[in-house]
């Protein structure tokens with residue numbers, strides 16, 4: 001309730017702050033108009049690789065106009081989530097922004113990335129209903145080392161951007177053990193690496209859950225998270241990712 005009341009205030013304050021200190025485009029630093037949404041200039045939006053790509057609605061991999069679902073790898077190796085909303089490909093310049101947020105501790109980049117996610121979700125056709133946002137969690141030790149969870153920061157930005165109430169639930173899905181980095185592992189190894197990595201401390205009965213992550217590569221992390229959310233009652237799980245990498249990407 002209080003969050004709902006504060007949202008318009010936050011949005012209005014954001015515009016005022018934009019007047020005081022105009023924002024730069026997250027991708028090229030060109031000055032944006034106050035209140036510009038999302039926080040990326042039009043030239044960069046149009047130039048982001050894969051931003052206008054036709055994608056498999058379920059897994060977000062590129063699809064051709066003539067291809068049916070049978071042609072997509074997810075038709076035989078079904079992911080645990082139901083749909084994917086992806087802003088663009090994991091490629092320059094978006095990859096640099098994602099990396100700068102996560103490893104360069106540039107937390108200010110969470111706002112435009114969350115806004116990009118919001119814009120892409122709001123533009124989904126047919127519309128996708130979400131009841132809440134769940135950020136993919138870090139393990140306690142990784143969170144302590146990094147000091148923040150970039151997916152939570154992006155989810156908060158997305159929720160603050162949209163006009164409908166969209167609660168962010170950061171503590172219900174938990175990562176209960178550290179896992180080896182996914183890069184360099186085969187698809188089978190990635191899945192095996194994550195078994196038992198997540199648990200759920202609450203119920204999501206009947207809810208359509210938006211599962212927020214920065215990059216999807218094999219989809220193994222999102223698949224295992226979605227499996228746990230569905231075991232906790234989620235009616236559907238929608239993967240919301242800023243960048244969709246191809247399966248052989250190092251991300």
Ligand SMILES: [Zn+2]
Pocket residue numbers: 025026027028029030040041042043044045
């Ligand atoms: Zn730009």
Ligand SMILES: [Zn+2]
Pocket residue numbers: 056057058059060061072073074075
């Ligand atoms: Zn697919």
